[in-house]
Amino acid sequence: MAIVKIQPLDNAPYLVNGEIELLDGEGKKIVTTTETHLCRCGLSTNQPFCTGAHDGKFENKVRVK
Numbered sequence: 218m219a220i221v222k223i224q225p226l227d228n229a230p231y232l233v234n235g236e237i238e239l240l241d242g243e244g245k246k247i248v249t250t251t252e253t254h255l256c257r258c259g260l261s262t263n264q265p266f267c268t269g270a271h272d273g274k275f276e277n278k279v280r281v282k
C-alpha cells in the first residue's frame with residue numbers, strides 16, 4: 218500500500234498526494250484521485266475542495282515542535 222501524503226500548506230489548503238478515494242459525509246464517493254487540495258479555512262463554496270477563497274483571509278502555518 219502506497220503512502221498518502223497530506224501537507225497543510227502555509228496559509229492555504231491541505232495538499233493530498235497519493236491514491237485516495239474521497240468520500241462525502243454519508244460515505245458516498247466524490248472522486249478517486251492521486252492529488253487534490255482540500256479546504257482547511259472553511260471559506261470554500263465547493264467543499265471539501267479548495268477554491269482559492271482562503272487567499273488573504275486565512276493564516277495558519279503548521280510546524281512540528
Ligand code: FES
Binds near residue numbers: 230258268269
Ligand atoms: S483553504 Fe482554500 S478555500 Fe479554504
